[in-house]
Amino acid sequence: MYTFIELSKIFEQKFGVRHFPVHTPTLYDPAQYILQLGGKRIRPVCVLMGNELFDEMNPDAYEVATAIELFHNFSLIHDDIMDKAPLRRGMETVHTKYGESTALLAGDVMLVQSYEYLNKIKRDYSQKIMQVFNETAKAVCEGQQLDMDFEKITSVSLDQYVNMITLKTSVLLAASLQLGAILGGAGQGNQQHLYEFGKNLGIAFQVQDDFLDAFGDPDKFGKQVGGDIIANKKTFLMIHAMEVASVQQKIELANLMQNSTIDPAEKINKVLTIFKDCKVDEWALELKEKYVQIALQHLDDTAVLLNRKKPLMELAEYLIQRES
Amino acid sequence: MYTFIELSKIFEQKFGVRHFPVHTPTLYDPAQYILQLGGKRIRPVCVLMGNELFDEMNPDAYEVATAIELFHNFSLIHDDIMDKAPLRRGMETVHTKYGESTALLAGDVMLVQSYEYLNKIKRDYSQKIMQVFNETAKAVCEGQQLDMDFEKITSVSLDQYVNMITLKTSVLLAASLQLGAILGGAGQGNQQHLYEFGKNLGIAFQVQDDFLDAFGDPDKFGKQVGGDIIANKKTFLMIHAMEVASVQQKIELANLMQNSTIDPAEKINKVLTIFKDCKVDEWALELKEKYVQIALQHLDDTAVLLNRKKPLMELAEYLIQRES
Numbered sequence: 001m002y003t004f005i006e007l008s009k010i011f012e013q014k015f016g017v018r019h020f021p022v023h024t025p026t027l028y029d030p031a032q033y034i035l036q037l038g039g040k041r042i043r044p045v046c047v048l049m050g051n052e053l054f055d056e057m058n059p060d061a062y063e064v065a066t067a068i069e070l071f072h073n074f075s076l077i078h079d080d081i082m083d084k085a086p087l088r089r090g091m092e093t094v095h096t097k098y099g100e101s102t103a104l105l106a107g108d109v110m111l112v113q114s115y116e117y118l119n120k121i122k123r124d125y126s127q128k129i130m131q132v133f134n135e136t137a138k139a140v141c142e143g144q145q146l147d148m149d150f151e152k153i154t155s156v157s158l159d160q161y162v163n164m165i166t167l168k169t170s171v172l173l174a175a176s177l178q179l180g181a182i183l184g185g186a187g188q189g190n191q192q193h194l195y196e197f198g199k200n201l202g203i204a205f206q207v208q209d210d211f212l213d214a215f216g217d218p219d220k221f222g223k224q225v226g227g228d229i230i231a232n233k234k235t236f237l238m239i240h241a242m243e244v245a246s247v248q249q250k251i252e253l254a255n256l257m258q259n260s261t262i263d264p265a266e267k268i269n270k271v272l273t274i275f276k277d278c279k280v281d282e283w284a285l286e287l288k289e290k291y292v293q294i295a296l297q298h299l300d301d302t303a304v305l306l307n308r309k310k311p312l313m314e315l316a317e318y319l320i321q322r323e324s
Numbered sequence: 325m326y327t328f329i330e331l332s333k334i335f336e337q338k339f340g341v342r343h344f345p346v347h348t349p350t351l352y353d354p355a356q357y358i359l360q361l362g363g364k365r366i367r368p369v370c371v372l373m374g375n376e377l378f379d380e381m382n383p384d385a386y387e388v389a390t391a392i393e394l395f396h397n398f399s400l401i402h403d404d405i406m407d408k409a410p411l412r413r414g415m416e417t418v419h420t421k422y423g424e425s426t427a428l429l430a431g432d433v434m435l436v437q438s439y440e441y442l443n444k445i446k447r448d449y450s451q452k453i454m455q456v457f458n459e460t461a462k463a464v465c466e467g468q469q470l471d472m473d474f475e476k477i478t479s480v481s482l483d484q485y486v487n488m489i490t491l492k493t494s495v496l497l498a499a500s501l502q503l504g505a506i507l508g509g510a511g512q513g514n515q516q517h518l519y520e521f522g523k524n525l526g527i528a529f530q531v532q533d534d535f536l537d538a539f540g541d542p543d544k545f546g547k548q549v550g551g552d553i554i555a556n557k558k559t560f561l562m563i564h565a566m567e568v569a570s571v572q573q574k575i576e577l578a579n580l581m582q583n584s585t586i587d588p589a590e591k592i593n594k595v596l597t598i599f600k601d602c603k604v605d606e607w608a609l610e611l612k613e614k615y616v617q618i619a620l621q622h623l624d625d626t627a628v629l630l631n632r633k634k635p636l637m638e639l640a641e642y643l644i645q646r647e648s
Contacts (some may be wrong), residue, residue, distance in 0.1 A: 023466075024466045024469060024470065026469055026470075026472075026473050027465060027466055027469035078428055078429070078432060081425075081428065082425040082428060082429075101405075101406040101472055102469065102472070104402055104405065104406060104428060105402070105406075105465050105468055105469050107432075108402060108431075108432075108435065108465050109461075109462055109465040109466075111432065111435060111436075112435075112458055112461040112462050112465070113458075113462070115439060115454065115458055116458045119451060119454040119455060119458065123447050123450075123451065126447075126450070126451075127443060127447065127450075130439065130443040131443060134436055134437075134439055134440045134443065137433075137436040138433055138436050138437070141351060141429050141432050141433040141436070142347075142348045142351055142433075144429055145348060145350055145351035145426065145429050146348065146350075148350075148425055148426070149350050
């Protein structure tokens, strides 16, 4: 059995090859580009950890992990187009570097490539693996659409936001663990507990993401700090602020969000001041802890030997402490 | 055995259901929208015909045919975004009606949905079917990228253009027939002949498409006549014109393509005048006939009873005569 860090290194080494043909470089180089930007590889490592929780490593786990990481990067390329994001992991996004049309196609071809890896695995469980993968892929698209829908409506409740985030972010983490568990021969009950562990950890992960977008260290964060504020994103922070702020602060927040001519840096500063006055930062850290605890309870309830759960506990620990 | 028209009707009836969940309508209604615009359904019917060429209809042929038609519509949605096309089948394109971001996502979810249908088929041949499907999907993306690359370079040869068109258009027709043949239990040789039949017919289809874009009847064509000319697309017609035109005409064509302020209708008229002077219209019809004959030779060489080939001959006939 490997630790979380060991699995990350093993995966990174296997993954660090070219995943696309060398011909038609105008299409495949942009696809390969985003893979080389690195990233935490949390989701594919979850496949490996989900597998190792139940059995020795199944070689097919690497194929599925690769498919998951390609899927994740496909969604990043397309999300960055939709969000008009200039930076990803401190570097130019694919569409900024290569243009929107090529980025769109590079994303498409990466999604297809993820299915190529899925098609390499044994027939015994390929249908179930594909089914979970497809359901998850659709949920991720639904989450992204809801995220865009929320930009157009004035008020989003915390429940609505949690549902959107669950679809957009958490189900991929949850499904990664479940896919690994399936490859490890886990029963339905354990699959479900592991899925819920991943889902709640994923929500905690997003609380942290929203927190870092507002309060992160620009040198460590990689992305543009305050990006969500500029884009008027209804994040965990903004939704809670709109719930607890004074009438005066609510009016100011609403005005700031409607003001399209304001200097971005000034807008970020003013919103952050209100966030801090409302103790939104403290609330977010507590909310994250709540979801981490639910996640850990599901891991506790998973019927395998305690010492096999260590890498997953390390993952939870890592997600709580990350700064980028 | 069914005729081409009968198979079209059978497929249309089976396909005319909702293919997406009813929840999250902001995502799934745009996806369903393009499916309801109709279309010729040539590719899925090719799956059915490829199957019936060798055996009684395999129920899995309908699943694969549906996957192919969903894949085709996914590529249409994304191509229309890239081409900034306002109309598709005489109606608003998905991105015009619902916005680019939603169209992008609706395309993504449609591609995933195509794999859901592929995942329903029997394990015996699912790996081979997925492999052909994935290779084809990547080729289609490569073709679209080359098409965009060609917009940025001054001169494209006929060979380069045929290669691009083969990838962008023909391989999907070819693979549809091959996928049907695999489901019908065809051997490698017959699969290959059928693939080549489809590939060459697909090229002929594109010659006709380019021809109709310039010389089609606006009332019958569905799309905007002259769209390729306005977009400075290097079509079969334009590439041949640049080869055979006089020096004076070449200069005029180049000037027309570089002139960004010219009235679109005037640009179309002037380009069409040169096309006609160079007899590009006649040349295109002859070129189409050449590819149709190569296609028919491969059908001839396919080792099955002559009377089973009738629907495929009807298809070839239909493609030669279509006006939209």
